[in-house]
Protein backbone atom coordinates (compact mmCIF):
# COMPACT_ATOMS: atom_id res chain seq x y z
CA UNK A 549 0.00 0.00 0.00
CA UNK A 550 2.96 2.33 0.58
CA UNK A 551 3.55 2.00 -3.12
CA UNK A 552 0.06 3.29 -3.72
CA UNK A 553 0.59 6.30 -1.49
CA UNK A 554 3.99 7.25 -2.83
CA UNK A 555 3.09 6.57 -6.42
CA UNK A 556 0.99 9.74 -5.90
CA UNK A 557 -2.08 8.52 -7.70
CA UNK A 558 -4.45 5.63 -8.00
CA UNK A 559 -7.39 5.04 -10.32
CA UNK A 560 -10.61 4.47 -8.38
CA UNK A 561 -14.29 4.22 -9.23
CA UNK A 562 -16.30 7.18 -7.95
CA UNK A 563 -19.38 9.35 -8.39
CA UNK A 564 -18.55 12.83 -9.59
CA UNK A 565 -20.90 15.81 -9.70
CA UNK A 566 -22.14 16.79 -13.13
CA UNK A 567 -24.60 19.64 -12.58
CA UNK A 568 -27.32 20.64 -15.05
CA UNK A 569 -26.14 22.52 -18.11
CA UNK A 570 -26.00 26.31 -18.14
CA UNK A 571 -28.91 26.42 -20.56
CA UNK A 572 -31.30 24.66 -18.22
CA UNK A 573 -32.95 26.24 -15.26
CA UNK A 574 -31.91 24.50 -12.07
CA UNK A 575 -35.35 25.12 -10.62
CA UNK A 576 -37.12 23.65 -13.61
CA UNK A 577 -35.03 20.52 -13.61
CA UNK A 578 -34.99 19.99 -9.89
CA UNK A 579 -38.53 20.92 -8.94
CA UNK A 580 -40.50 19.82 -12.00
CA UNK A 581 -38.79 16.71 -13.20
CA UNK A 582 -36.78 15.01 -10.50
CA UNK A 583 -36.09 11.86 -12.52
CA UNK A 584 -34.56 13.82 -15.39
CA UNK A 585 -32.65 15.92 -12.93
CA UNK A 586 -31.17 12.85 -11.26
CA UNK A 587 -30.12 11.49 -14.64
CA UNK A 588 -28.05 14.61 -15.09
CA UNK A 589 -26.51 15.36 -11.75
CA UNK A 590 -23.58 13.00 -11.64
CA UNK A 591 -21.27 10.80 -13.64
CA UNK A 592 -20.01 7.41 -12.64
CA UNK A 593 -16.34 7.33 -13.61
CA UNK A 594 -12.88 5.96 -12.96
CA UNK A 595 -10.49 8.71 -12.04
CA UNK A 596 -6.89 9.03 -10.93
CA UNK A 597 -6.71 10.61 -7.51
CA UNK A 598 -3.56 11.91 -5.86
CA UNK A 599 -2.86 10.44 -2.47
CA UNK A 600 0.49 11.95 -1.51
CA UNK A 601 1.00 14.35 1.38
CA UNK A 602 -0.49 12.06 3.96
CA UNK A 603 -1.56 14.04 6.97
CA UNK A 604 -4.76 12.09 6.53
CA UNK A 605 -5.60 8.41 6.60
CA UNK A 606 -6.31 6.42 3.50
CA UNK A 607 -9.63 4.58 3.71
CA UNK A 608 -11.22 1.86 1.61
CA UNK A 609 -14.87 2.92 1.71
CA UNK A 610 -17.27 0.12 2.63
CA UNK A 611 -20.50 2.12 2.66
CA UNK A 612 -21.48 5.73 1.90
CA UNK A 613 -24.54 7.24 3.59
CA UNK A 614 -26.73 9.38 1.35
CA UNK A 615 -28.08 12.77 2.48
CA UNK A 616 -30.42 15.25 0.76
CA UNK A 617 -27.51 17.66 0.29
CA UNK A 618 -25.70 15.09 -1.91
CA UNK A 619 -28.54 15.34 -4.39
CA UNK A 620 -28.66 19.12 -4.12
CA UNK A 621 -25.14 19.56 -5.51
CA UNK A 622 -23.64 20.03 -2.10
CA UNK A 623 -24.77 23.66 -1.87
CA UNK A 624 -28.40 22.78 -1.14
CA UNK A 625 -30.67 25.79 -0.87
CA UNK A 626 -27.80 28.14 -0.22
CA UNK A 627 -27.46 30.00 -3.52
CA UNK A 628 -29.93 32.23 -5.34
CA UNK A 629 -30.75 30.74 -8.72
CA UNK A 630 -28.97 33.53 -10.57
CA UNK A 631 -25.61 32.48 -9.09
CA UNK A 632 -25.97 28.77 -9.82
CA UNK A 633 -24.55 28.79 -13.37
CA UNK A 634 -21.31 30.40 -12.22
CA UNK A 635 -21.08 28.06 -9.24
CA UNK A 636 -21.52 25.08 -11.56
CA UNK A 637 -17.91 25.17 -12.73
CA UNK A 638 -16.79 25.27 -9.10
CA UNK A 639 -18.40 21.96 -8.15
CA UNK A 640 -18.23 20.18 -11.50
CA UNK A 641 -16.04 17.12 -11.22
CA UNK A 642 -15.93 17.16 -7.41
CA UNK A 643 -16.70 13.82 -5.79
CA UNK A 644 -20.21 13.38 -4.37
CA UNK A 645 -21.04 12.19 -0.87
CA UNK A 646 -20.18 13.22 2.68
CA UNK A 647 -20.84 10.29 5.05
CA UNK A 648 -18.94 7.01 4.99
CA UNK A 649 -17.69 4.02 6.95
CA UNK A 650 -14.56 2.25 5.80
CA UNK A 651 -11.36 0.41 6.60
CA UNK A 652 -8.07 2.23 7.03
CA UNK A 653 -5.58 0.89 4.51
CA UNK A 654 -2.73 3.22 5.39
CA UNK A 655 -1.89 5.94 7.88
CA UNK A 656 0.29 8.99 8.00
CA UNK A 657 3.55 8.29 9.89
CA UNK A 658 2.81 11.12 12.33
CA UNK A 659 -0.56 9.68 13.20
CA UNK A 660 -0.68 7.71 16.44
CA UNK A 661 -4.42 7.24 16.92
CA UNK A 662 -5.28 5.00 13.96
CA UNK A 663 -3.71 1.92 12.44
CA UNK A 664 -4.22 -0.13 9.31
CA UNK A 665 -7.32 -2.32 9.56
CA UNK A 666 -9.26 0.05 11.87
CA UNK A 667 -12.85 0.55 10.78
CA UNK A 668 -13.69 4.23 11.01
CA UNK A 669 -16.73 6.37 10.27
CA UNK A 670 -17.15 10.05 9.66
CA UNK A 671 -17.52 12.72 7.03
CA UNK A 672 -15.45 13.88 4.08
CA UNK A 673 -15.07 17.63 3.69
CA UNK A 674 -17.76 18.71 1.18
CA UNK A 675 -16.52 18.66 -2.45
CA UNK A 676 -13.86 16.03 -1.64
CA UNK A 677 -16.55 13.37 -1.47
CA UNK A 678 -17.04 9.94 0.11
CA UNK A 679 -18.67 8.05 -2.77
CA UNK A 680 -15.39 6.60 -4.05
CA UNK A 681 -13.63 3.29 -3.52
CA UNK A 682 -10.67 4.89 -1.75
CA UNK A 683 -10.61 8.26 0.01
CA UNK A 684 -8.03 10.28 1.89
CA UNK A 685 -9.66 11.64 5.03
CA UNK A 686 -8.46 14.22 7.54
CA UNK A 687 -8.25 12.49 10.92
CA UNK A 688 -10.23 15.25 12.63
CA UNK A 689 -13.27 14.23 10.54
CA UNK A 690 -13.41 10.60 11.72
CA UNK A 691 -13.46 8.27 14.70
CA UNK A 692 -13.63 4.52 15.24
CA UNK A 693 -16.98 3.13 14.16
CA UNK A 694 -19.52 2.21 16.85
CA UNK A 695 -18.90 -1.44 17.78
CA UNK A 696 -22.56 -2.36 18.02
CA UNK A 697 -23.49 -0.93 14.61
CA UNK A 698 -22.82 -2.55 11.25
CA UNK A 699 -20.61 -0.72 8.76
CA UNK A 700 -23.73 0.16 6.72
CA UNK A 701 -25.45 1.66 9.79
CA UNK A 702 -22.29 3.53 10.81
CA UNK A 703 -22.04 5.13 7.35
CA UNK A 704 -25.58 6.47 7.73
CA UNK A 705 -24.98 8.19 11.04
CA UNK A 706 -22.35 10.96 10.89
CA UNK A 707 -24.07 13.96 9.25
CA UNK A 708 -27.47 13.47 10.88
CA UNK A 709 -26.10 12.67 14.35
CA UNK A 710 -23.66 15.60 14.25
CA UNK A 711 -26.55 17.86 13.19
CA UNK A 712 -28.79 16.77 16.06
CA UNK A 713 -26.09 16.89 18.77
CA UNK A 714 -24.64 20.21 17.62
CA UNK A 715 -28.05 21.87 17.20
CA UNK A 716 -29.21 20.78 20.66
CA UNK A 717 -25.92 21.45 22.44
CA UNK A 718 -25.51 24.89 20.81
CA UNK A 719 -28.98 25.72 22.12
CA UNK A 720 -28.40 24.33 25.63
CA UNK A 721 -30.96 21.57 25.54
CA UNK A 722 -31.29 20.39 29.13
CA UNK A 723 -33.08 17.70 31.07
CA UNK A 724 -36.87 18.07 31.32
CA UNK A 725 -37.05 20.62 28.52
CA UNK A 726 -39.97 20.31 26.14
CA UNK A 727 -38.85 19.54 22.57
CA UNK A 728 -40.80 19.23 19.32
CA UNK A 729 -39.22 17.43 16.34
CA UNK A 730 -40.86 18.12 12.96
CA UNK A 731 -40.12 15.23 10.57
CA UNK A 732 -39.49 12.54 13.21
CA UNK A 733 -39.25 9.63 10.76
CA UNK A 734 -36.64 11.06 8.35
CA UNK A 735 -32.86 10.76 8.34
CA UNK A 736 -32.20 13.69 10.65
CA UNK A 737 -35.50 13.55 12.53
CA UNK A 738 -35.32 9.90 13.65
CA UNK A 739 -31.87 10.52 15.14
CA UNK A 740 -32.91 13.90 16.62
CA UNK A 741 -35.76 12.20 18.52
CA UNK A 742 -33.26 9.83 20.17
CA UNK A 743 -30.68 12.54 20.85
CA UNK A 744 -33.29 14.72 22.56
CA UNK A 745 -34.23 11.71 24.72
CA UNK A 746 -30.53 11.11 25.54
CA UNK A 747 -30.42 14.73 26.74
CA UNK A 748 -33.39 13.99 29.03
CA UNK A 749 -35.96 16.10 27.17
CA UNK A 750 -39.68 15.47 26.93
CA UNK A 751 -40.07 14.76 23.22
CA UNK A 752 -43.00 15.24 20.86
CA UNK A 753 -42.48 14.31 17.21
CA UNK A 754 -44.49 14.99 14.06
CA UNK A 755 -44.62 12.48 11.19
CA UNK A 756 -47.16 10.92 8.82
CA UNK A 757 -49.65 8.41 10.21
CA UNK A 758 -47.94 5.47 8.46
CA UNK A 759 -44.73 6.14 10.43
CA UNK A 760 -46.33 6.79 13.81
CA UNK A 761 -45.35 3.43 15.36
CA UNK A 762 -41.81 3.70 14.03
CA UNK A 763 -41.30 7.10 15.69
CA UNK A 764 -42.92 5.91 18.92
CA UNK A 765 -40.42 3.02 19.02
CA UNK A 766 -37.56 5.53 18.85
CA UNK A 767 -38.63 6.76 22.28
CA UNK A 768 -40.74 9.84 21.48
CA UNK A 769 -43.12 10.59 24.36
CA UNK A 770 -45.82 11.83 21.97
CA UNK A 771 -46.18 11.29 18.25
CA UNK A 772 -48.52 13.59 16.35
CA UNK A 773 -49.42 12.90 12.74
CA UNK A 774 -49.50 15.73 10.22
CA UNK A 775 -51.86 14.05 7.73
CA UNK A 776 -54.91 14.63 9.92
CA UNK A 777 -56.93 17.75 10.65
CA UNK A 778 -56.04 17.56 14.32
CA UNK A 779 -52.32 18.37 14.11
CA UNK A 780 -52.49 21.79 15.75
CA UNK A 781 -55.28 20.86 18.19
CA UNK A 782 -53.16 17.91 19.33
CA UNK A 783 -50.06 20.10 19.68
CA UNK A 784 -52.09 22.67 21.61
CA UNK A 785 -53.22 19.94 24.01
CA UNK A 786 -49.63 18.88 24.61
CA UNK A 787 -48.65 22.48 25.31
CA UNK A 788 -51.56 22.87 27.75
CA UNK A 789 -50.41 19.73 29.59
CA UNK A 790 -46.61 20.07 29.48
CA UNK A 791 -45.96 23.74 28.72
CA UNK A 792 -44.66 25.59 25.68
CA UNK A 793 -41.85 24.07 23.64
CA UNK A 794 -38.31 25.11 24.57
CA UNK A 795 -36.93 23.89 21.24
CA UNK A 796 -38.69 23.20 17.96
CA UNK A 797 -36.39 21.27 15.59
CA UNK A 798 -37.76 21.55 12.05
CA UNK A 799 -36.17 19.07 9.62
CA UNK A 800 -38.89 19.53 7.01
CA UNK A 801 -39.12 23.17 5.94
CA UNK A 802 -36.95 23.92 2.92
CA UNK A 803 -36.95 26.11 -0.15
CA UNK A 804 -39.08 23.53 -1.93
CA UNK A 805 -42.75 24.38 -2.13
CA UNK A 806 -43.86 20.90 -1.08
CA UNK A 807 -42.04 21.40 2.23
CA UNK A 808 -42.61 25.10 2.83
CA UNK A 809 -46.37 24.88 2.12
CA UNK A 810 -46.87 23.44 5.62
CA UNK A 811 -45.93 26.85 6.97
CA UNK A 812 -44.77 25.26 10.19
CA UNK A 813 -42.87 28.24 11.59
CA UNK A 814 -45.74 30.72 11.16
CA UNK A 815 -48.31 28.26 12.50
CA UNK A 816 -46.25 27.31 15.54
CA UNK A 817 -45.34 30.81 16.57
CA UNK A 818 -48.81 32.35 16.26
CA UNK A 819 -47.88 34.36 13.16
CA UNK A 820 -50.34 32.60 10.83
CA UNK A 821 -54.07 33.36 10.93
CA UNK A 822 -55.95 31.43 13.64
CA UNK A 823 -52.74 29.94 15.03
CA UNK A 824 -51.42 29.92 18.60
CA UNK A 825 -47.86 30.38 19.71
CA UNK A 826 -46.35 27.07 20.86
CA UNK A 827 -42.79 28.30 21.53
CA UNK A 828 -41.67 29.54 24.93
CA UNK A 829 -40.43 33.10 25.34
CA UNK A 830 -36.78 32.04 25.52
CA UNK A 831 -37.33 29.09 23.19
CA UNK A 832 -35.64 28.48 19.85
CA UNK A 833 -37.10 27.42 16.51
CA UNK A 834 -34.25 25.57 14.72
CA UNK A 835 -34.71 25.10 11.00
CA UNK A 836 -32.42 22.94 8.81
CA UNK A 837 -33.41 24.35 5.42
CA UNK A 838 -33.99 27.93 4.39
CA UNK A 839 -33.87 30.64 1.76
CA UNK A 840 -30.61 31.89 0.21
CA UNK A 841 -30.95 35.03 2.37
CA UNK A 842 -31.24 32.92 5.53
CA UNK A 843 -28.17 30.95 4.39
CA UNK A 844 -26.33 34.23 3.93
CA UNK A 845 -27.05 35.00 7.60
CA UNK A 846 -25.82 31.51 8.53
CA UNK A 847 -22.56 32.19 6.65
CA UNK A 848 -22.16 35.55 8.41
CA UNK A 849 -22.70 33.87 11.77
CA UNK A 850 -20.16 31.14 10.99
CA UNK A 851 -17.43 33.08 9.24
CA UNK A 852 -17.74 36.56 10.80
CA UNK A 853 -19.14 35.51 14.16
CA UNK A 854 -22.03 37.98 13.97
CA UNK A 855 -25.44 36.50 14.79
CA UNK A 856 -28.07 38.37 12.75
CA UNK A 857 -30.83 35.78 13.25
CA UNK A 858 -33.93 36.84 15.22
CA UNK A 859 -33.84 35.90 18.92
CA UNK A 860 -36.12 32.86 18.65
CA UNK A 861 -35.15 31.50 15.23
CA UNK A 862 -32.07 30.03 13.59
CA UNK A 863 -31.09 28.31 10.36
CA UNK A 864 -28.77 25.68 11.79
CA UNK A 865 -25.72 24.59 9.77
CA UNK A 866 -23.83 21.43 10.71
CA UNK A 867 -20.06 21.64 11.26
CA UNK A 868 -17.67 18.87 10.16
CA UNK A 869 -14.08 19.95 10.95
CA UNK A 870 -12.97 18.82 14.42
CA UNK A 871 -16.00 16.57 14.81
CA UNK A 872 -13.84 13.61 15.85
CA UNK A 873 -14.52 14.02 19.59
CA UNK A 874 -18.28 14.25 19.01
CA UNK A 875 -18.21 11.20 16.69
CA UNK A 876 -16.49 9.36 19.55
CA UNK A 877 -19.27 10.36 21.96
CA UNK A 878 -21.91 9.36 19.40
CA UNK A 879 -20.26 5.93 19.03
CA UNK A 880 -20.36 5.52 22.83
CA UNK A 881 -24.11 6.24 22.89
CA UNK A 882 -24.58 3.64 20.13
CA UNK A 883 -22.52 1.09 22.03
CA UNK A 884 -24.57 1.69 25.19
CA UNK A 885 -27.70 0.96 23.14
CA UNK A 886 -28.99 4.53 23.52
CA UNK A 887 -28.74 5.53 19.86
CA UNK A 888 -29.48 3.61 16.71
CA UNK A 889 -29.81 4.47 13.07
CA UNK A 890 -32.33 2.86 10.78
CA UNK A 891 -31.09 1.98 7.29
CA UNK A 892 -34.16 1.39 5.17
CA UNK A 893 -32.39 0.66 1.87
CA UNK A 894 -28.92 -0.32 0.68
CA UNK A 895 -28.07 0.27 -2.98
CA UNK A 896 -25.18 -1.17 -5.01
CA UNK A 897 -22.32 0.96 -6.34
CA UNK A 898 -23.20 0.79 -10.00
CA UNK A 899 -24.63 3.50 -12.18
CA UNK A 900 -28.26 2.39 -12.29
CA UNK A 901 -28.46 1.55 -8.58
CA UNK A 902 -26.77 4.80 -7.57
CA UNK A 903 -29.24 6.79 -9.67
CA UNK A 904 -32.08 4.89 -8.02
CA UNK A 905 -30.63 5.74 -4.60
CA UNK A 906 -30.50 9.46 -5.44
CA UNK A 907 -34.04 9.33 -6.87
CA UNK A 908 -35.25 7.70 -3.71
CA UNK A 909 -33.52 10.33 -1.59
CA UNK A 910 -35.06 13.32 -3.37
CA UNK A 911 -38.56 11.85 -3.01
CA UNK A 912 -38.26 12.63 0.74
CA UNK A 913 -40.32 9.64 1.84
CA UNK A 914 -37.42 7.69 3.33
CA UNK A 915 -37.82 6.16 6.75
CA UNK A 916 -34.42 6.62 8.37
CA UNK A 917 -31.53 6.47 5.92
CA UNK A 918 -30.38 5.27 2.49
CA UNK A 919 -26.90 3.81 2.04
CA UNK A 920 -24.71 2.86 -0.95
CA UNK A 921 -22.56 -0.25 -0.61
CA UNK A 922 -19.28 0.86 -2.16
CA UNK A 923 -17.07 -2.15 -1.47
CA UNK A 924 -17.31 -4.98 0.97
Ligand SMILES: NC(=O)c1ccc[n+]([C@@H]2O[C@H](COP(=O)([O-])OP(=O)(O)OC[C@H]3O[C@@H](n4cnc5c(N)ncnc54)[C@H](OP(=O)(O)O)[C@@H]3O)[C@@H](O)[C@H]2O)c1
Nearest residue numbers: 616711731733734735736737756759836864865866912914
Ligand atom coordinates in the same frame (compact mmCIF):
# COMPACT_ATOMS: atom_id res chain seq x y z
N1 LIG B 1 -28.59 22.73 7.80
C1 LIG B 1 -27.97 21.59 8.03
O1 LIG B 1 -26.86 21.56 8.55
C2 LIG B 1 -28.68 20.31 7.67
C3 LIG B 1 -28.25 19.09 8.22
C4 LIG B 1 -28.98 17.93 7.92
C5 LIG B 1 -30.07 18.01 7.06
N2 LIG B 1 -30.42 19.20 6.52
C6 LIG B 1 -31.61 19.35 5.68
O2 LIG B 1 -32.71 18.91 6.46
C7 LIG B 1 -33.70 18.35 5.62
C8 LIG B 1 -34.06 16.97 6.15
O3 LIG B 1 -32.98 16.09 5.97
P1 LIG B 1 -33.23 14.53 6.20
O4 LIG B 1 -31.94 13.85 5.95
O5 LIG B 1 -33.92 14.33 7.50
O6 LIG B 1 -34.23 14.27 4.99
P2 LIG B 1 -35.10 12.98 4.66
O7 LIG B 1 -34.57 11.79 5.36
O8 LIG B 1 -35.19 12.93 3.18
O9 LIG B 1 -36.53 13.34 5.22
C9 LIG B 1 -37.58 12.54 4.82
C10 LIG B 1 -38.62 12.56 5.90
O10 LIG B 1 -39.30 13.81 5.88
C11 LIG B 1 -40.58 13.56 6.38
N3 LIG B 1 -41.52 14.60 5.98
C12 LIG B 1 -41.72 15.04 4.73
N4 LIG B 1 -42.69 16.02 4.76
C13 LIG B 1 -43.07 16.15 6.06
C14 LIG B 1 -43.99 16.98 6.76
N5 LIG B 1 -44.72 17.87 6.13
N6 LIG B 1 -44.09 16.89 8.11
C15 LIG B 1 -43.33 15.99 8.80
N7 LIG B 1 -42.45 15.15 8.19
C16 LIG B 1 -42.32 15.24 6.85
C17 LIG B 1 -40.95 12.23 5.77
O11 LIG B 1 -41.83 11.62 6.69
P3 LIG B 1 -43.21 10.96 6.20
O12 LIG B 1 -42.86 9.96 5.10
O13 LIG B 1 -43.69 10.35 7.47
O14 LIG B 1 -44.03 12.08 5.68
C18 LIG B 1 -39.64 11.47 5.67
O15 LIG B 1 -39.51 10.51 6.72
C19 LIG B 1 -33.13 18.36 4.22
O16 LIG B 1 -33.60 19.51 3.54
C20 LIG B 1 -31.63 18.48 4.45
O17 LIG B 1 -30.95 19.06 3.36
C21 LIG B 1 -29.73 20.36 6.79
